[in-house]
Structure formats: structure tokens, C-alpha cells
Amino acid sequence: MDSDSRTQEPKELDLRHVMVERLMHYYHFIASLSNNTAGDSVTSTQIARLMHIDDSLVRKDLAEIGVRGHSGHGFRCEDVLEAIRRTLGFSKRLRAVIIGAGRLGGALASYGSFQQYGVEICGVFDIAPHKVRLMFGGYQIQPMTSLPIVVKQMGVCIAILTVPPEAAQDAANRALDAGVRGIWNFSNASLEVPEGVVVRNEHMSIGLAELGYRLRRGRMGHDT
Amino acid sequence: MDSDSRTQEPKELDLRHVMVERLMHYYHFIASLSNNTAGDSVTSTQIARLMHIDDSLVRKDLAEIGVRGHSGHGFRCEDVLEAIRRTLGFSKRLRAVIIGAGRLGGALASYGSFQQYGVEICGVFDIAPHKVRLMFGGYQIQPMTSLPIVVKQMGVCIAILTVPPEAAQDAANRALDAGVRGIWNFSNASLEVPEGVVVRNEHMSIGLAELGYRLRRGRMGHDT
DNA sequence: TAGATTGTTAATCGATTAACAATC
């Protein structure tokens, strides 16, 4: 009922995780392209080179989301951007709250470019009474007791958890009770949530550990 | 020359990205298990259930890093943890600096659990003269001009970039010139780096976009 | 036209799962 079918493909495609990530990269690259240099076209080979992947994969991805290119010339940037926006649903706004007014919460609150992807932060909450009412990355910190009202009134569907791990499950429970359906979890605790709730864990240390791993074994080229 | 061969497998295994992530998850789960409840054993099925993957995959992964289980009983937690530490090289300390003393930089500086994975933050840097010397997440902010000295003297090999996108390439260049070999990039700019440098981009919005995507299409179960 | 690039199929590669004999 909201699958927007201006172009040829209204078919409900169920993108795997890895493809959503690629689309985001394409989007990002092309968006910065068309700001700067920008002819208004881009070829699969250009994108592929930038991302260190095969050009036919790019074409396949773009075909899948219904963009048509032009033989001999490539793809119109605007077509690609538009198709990605449509596929990922950027135009359907989602509202989010941040729970946990620590440094990380602050960083996310003042981040700003979430808008661009259709997500709007509409409140920051914290349990600590002394933090309540303080201004914080452009938001006034609210007490956890106001969470249910805000979530209901504004139709919030995402809770961004930037609380310490011990507090994470409780925060998640409150948010879910209030009506949230998705959780972006920055505490690295594993959450138990009911069926149907979408959770995305952003387990920072995993990134660092992977970087570390690659570094420790990259014996060659070292000590330049 | 430092491939630590206490157990049977000194063979240089080159883990793919996805397996490193799984190992980190195993590590994390088992570590929290053995803190709390903990018998000191764990079965492949337990781990698999927690992670929503197949139990034979767990056994395969563990076999690959040289852990032996015990038929009928599972794996000794300590064996698994030790093997993962060895494989990912946690005991080989790596030093890192944070460039960019903003909120995110602060969050990472005060994060604390990087130690656990063998990475030690040993300085925070910023270009803004008025920030220099301020205390920040336990570190005194240093001017960018001190970067080369610190990197050299302390043998720093990772730069964590928490600067705005416009400043990212420059910060990366300075860090690389100073001798860093790996970059953990939180600015979402794409960096150009010479051959052999290890870069890991932590492009926040990608996580959010993916969460959003799954949420927008999870029509069922919504509006509980 | 000649040159470039798409769209798409078939081939390849790699990762996950199923199955089960061996072990404790």
C-alpha cells in the first residue's frame, strides 16, 4: 500500500543485508560525485573501482532495483540516487529517540545526517535525574518517565540505545513497552526481544578487533 | 615469527572478514557466560542458538582455529576463549591515537574495553588550538603538531579518525606520514591511502539505513 | 561507423547446512 511504483518494479524485493550495505555505498559515492565534479552520469566501472568490486555486480544490483542504464554512456546519477531512495524507503520518515545521554548519545544526537536517510531524532532520554532538562546536542534531556508519552504521541518507532550494558535490557524493555519496534543497540549487551522486533547491534569492538587482526598479520609493507 | 604455536595449529590461516566477526561474537558470548552462570563448558548448539546460526558452523569455526571439543560434553569455555585470543592476536598489544576531540572521540577515548582486545589508546589529538591541554575522557588533548613524535616514540600503529569528513583525508595523511599503518575511520569520507595501509570504515549511517529498511518493510507484527 | 558500456546468462567460487559415524 505504500510500495511506490513510479518506475517499472513494484515487486517486493527482499534485499539481503549485504546488498543494502552496497546500495548505501553507491548512494554515498554517487551523491558526493554529483556534488563535486559530476558529469551527471556514472558508469558501473567507475563505481566498481571505487568500491573494489566487480563492475557486473554493480550492474546486477542496479538492475535489481530497477534502474536502467544507457548503453555506451552509463547510468544517470539522479536515476540511481532516486532508485536507491525508493528502494530503501528514505522518503518514509521514521522517528527515533536516543536513550542514554552520554558522550555517544551526544555524538549521535548532533549527528545531523540521519535526516538524509529518512530518520528523525525526536528526543533524548536519561534516567539520571540531574541530567534532566539539560540541553544536549540540540535536545533537552527528558526523564525516562516521559518516554511512553513521547513515543506514542510522536509515533516513534526506533530506540537508539547508548546506555551502559547493564542498563541496556531495561531500557530496551521500556522502549518496547512504549511501542517502539526497532532497536539500534550501541551498548554491547545482547538483548532479548520478542519476535518481530528488529534489532541492530553496533558492537564497536568488533570493528576494532577486525582492524587489529588485519594489522597484526599484515607483516609486509610495515615499518615504511 | 610470532605465530604462536602452543596448540596444534601454527598454520597461517587467513580468516575472512565474516569469520573474524563470528569469532568476536563467540568470544563475547562465552566471556559473559563464564562470568555469570557458567558451567565451564559450552556446546556448539548453545552458541549457535544464541547467534541464530547452525551448530555445525560453530564446530567448523572452532575446529579451524584449533580448539578440540569433548564428545558428549562440548567445549571448555577457557579453551575457546584462549584459542580466539590467540587467533585474533589479542596479546600482541597495538597502540592507537584518536584524532578529533569531539563527542565521538570522547566516547571512544573513555570506552575502556578496547584494552581487552589488545588495543591501547595512547593519546588524543585535535587541530583546534583552544582545545589543546584540556582534559578529555582521561587524556589531555594534544596539538596535531605533536602527532609525529608521539606516533614514533610510542610505536603507535592505529589512527582513529573522529574528525568531520572535510578534515578526514588531511588527518589520515598526517597520521600515515607519522608512521601509522591502520586507520579506523569514523568520518564518513572515503579515504585515499597507499597500498598496504589497512582501513576500516565505520560508516554509521549504513547501520541506521539498514535498520530503517528492515523496519519499513516489516509490515506484519507492527503496531502491537 | 567504431567505441563504450549495458543487461544478462552461464560458470565459478565460497560459505552454510545436513547428515552421520566416531567418541566420550
Add this chain to the structure above:
DNA sequence: TAGATTGTTAATCGATTAACAATC
């Protein structure tokens, strides 16, 4: 022993790549 769980091979599944005719 009976029950549980490993270790491992073969089968399956899915994703990437190679190749090339069709198109502009």
C-alpha cells in the same frame, strides 16, 4: 549402556565473476 555431542564429509545454497551479444 544410552544419550549427548563432536568432527568431518558431501550436498546445497547463494553470491560473485566472467563473458559476450545487444545497444546506443
